[in-house]
Amino acid sequence: MRATAKAHTNIALIKYWGKRNEELILPTNSNLSITLDGFYTETTVHFKEELDRDVFILNEKEISGIPYDQVTNHLQLFRNYANRQGLFAEVRSLNKVPTAAGFASSASGFAALSGATAKALELELDEPTLSRFTRQGSGSACRSIYGGFVQWEMGKLDDGSDSYAIPIAPQDHWDLRVAAVVLTAKEKDVSSRVGMKRTVDTSVFYDGWLESLPRDLEEIKVGIAAKDFEKVGSIAEANCLKMHATTLGAIPPFTYWQDTTMSVMETVQQLRKDGTLAYFTIDAGPNVKVVYLPEDEEKVLAQLNATNGVEEVIVSKVGKGISYV
C-alpha cells in the first residue's frame, strides 16, 4: 500500500501543441522528446485505511487548491481501475525541477505519481498502460515513463486507448546534452493551456503546422537512429519555430518569446555560423533549451552565459525512465 517512484522531465524535439480531446488529453499530433537527467520528481504514495481524504505534500508543504484537485483526480483513475473507491492516500513529492527553468514539473510529477500509485495498489501495469494513465494527468508526462528518446503516439481511437508513449532509443544510445537557459523572468501573459487551445481554435497556421508534422517526426527518427546531429538539431529547431509561429496567427495573436529569448536564439545561430553545432528549442514560455554535443560543452556554455538576460544555465544529459526506490 506504499510505494515510491522517481521520474524525470523531458523536452520535446517535435512539439505537442494542441489537443483533439481536452478531457482525455489526446493530442492532435504524435510528438517526440528526450528524457533529461537533470530534473526529476520523487513521489511516495501511501494508501491508508484511516484517511478520509487524499493528502498532497509537495516539497514538505501541504498543498490545496487546483494542484491538490489534479492529484486527487489522478489517484481516482487508479482507484476506479483497481475498484478501490474510498481508499485514500498520502502523497509526498519532492520536486527537483526548478520552475524558473521553464520546465513544467507536471511531466515528471504525473509520471512519478502514476508509477508510485500503481505500485502502491499492486496493479502491475505494463508500461504502455502506465503511460496511458499518466497521459490523463498531464499530456507530456506520458513520455517520462521512458528514458532516452520517446515518441508519444497520438492514436486514433476516441477513447484514447491507443495514445501513449513508446521508446524510440534508450538513454545510452546517444550522449546529447541539453542546456536549460533561465532568463530574467517577466510576467507570462498566456498560460500554455490557454495558448494551446487558442491556437487550435483560431490560428490560421494550425492546418499548416499539422500537415508538416508527420514528415518532421519520420525524419528526426531517421536522424536519431543514425546519430546525425545536424539533422536532428535542425529539424527540432525548425519544429519549435513552427510551433511558435502558430501563436502569431491566433486571434488575438500572442507570443511566448521575450527580447531575451531572441538574444539566446541569436547566440545559438551565431555558434553555428562559427562552426559549433548547437540548436535551440522553446516550449510555451520564454526560456530556451539548447541541444549540443558533449565535446562542444565548454564553448556552448560560455556563449550562453555571456548572453544578455541569461540568469542561469543548467545542463542535463539524456535521462532514464521511471524507477522505483
Add this chain to the structure above:
Amino acid sequence: MRATAKAHTNIALIKYWGKRNEELILPTNSNLSITLDGFYTETTVHFKEELDRDVFILNEKEISGIPYDQVTNHLQLFRNYANRQGLFAEVRSLNKVPTAAGFASSASGFAALSGATAKALELELDEPTLSRFTRQGSGSACRSIYGGFVQWEMGKLDDGSDSYAIPIAPQDHWDLRVAAVVLTAKEKDVSSRVGMKRTVDTSVFYDGWLESLPRDLEEIKVGIAAKDFEKVGSIAEANCLKMHATTLGAIPPFTYWQDTTMSVMETVQQLRKDGTLAYFTIDAGPNVKVVYLPEDEEKVLAQLNATNGVEEVIVSKVGKGISYV
C-alpha cells in the same frame, strides 16, 4: 523633355508578401498602406538627344551596377510605350529616406522616377496607368502614387493590367502618426526579395496567410472609414505578426526580428496595457514602425526612446501623393 517629380514612401498595414509573377511584379494578395510625409524622393528626368546611354545620379553621386540597371530598365518601359527607343535620359534623384530607418527607398524612388519620366515624355498617363508602370519597378512603389490610405489591387489578369493602386482615403481623412524606430543595426541574413520568394515557395504557413488576408483587408477598410483606431491598429499588428510567422515556417526557417525588435514590440504592448493605444508593424527587416494618435505622441515617443537598442525615432504624418515641381 525634362520634368521633376516628388513621391513619398509608404508603410503597409496589410502586407505585400509574395509575388504571383516575379517578372511583372504581381502580388499574391491585395494589400494596403499609408503614405508617409517624412520620407521622400525627388527625381528629375531629363531626356537629351546627345546622350548615348542613361545616366543615374543619386544624391549627387553617379551610380552604376544593379541600381543603375533597375533605373534604365524602368526608363525602357516608358520609352517602349512612347515609341522613343534610343532616347536616353539623365536621372537625378535626391533621396530623403534614411536607409537605416528600414524603409525601402525603392517605393518613393520608383514612384518619383515614373512620374518624372512620364511627364518628361509628355505621356499624360492617368494615375492607374502610372501606378501600373511604377509597380513594374518595385511592387510597393505603385502605392506611393497616391497620398493617404492606399490599396494595391492584386488583380487577376496574367498581363498585370488590373494590378495597380487605388486611393482608399485621402491624406486629410485622418491624422495618424507613424514613428519609425531605428535599431542598432546587425547584418541582415536574408534580403526581402529572397525571403519573400523562399516563403512563397516553401512555407507551410503560406496558404494560411493568404486565406486570412481578404478579411483583414475588408475589416481594416471599415476601420479606416470609421476612424476606429483600435480596429485599424489591431488588424495591422496582427497582419504583421502573421507575415513574420510565415518566415518561421519556411525551409530553412528565418526571421527578420532581432532581440531589439522584440524589445520595441514589448514596449508597444506595454503602452497598450497602460492605456495608450499604439500598434506596431514591421517589414522585411528588424526595424519597427509604430502607429499612434497625435494626442499620444509625447507618451509614445518617450517610451520608444527609452527602449533598449533604439538608436533614433523619426516621426511621420500621413503624406500626400506624387507631385510635380
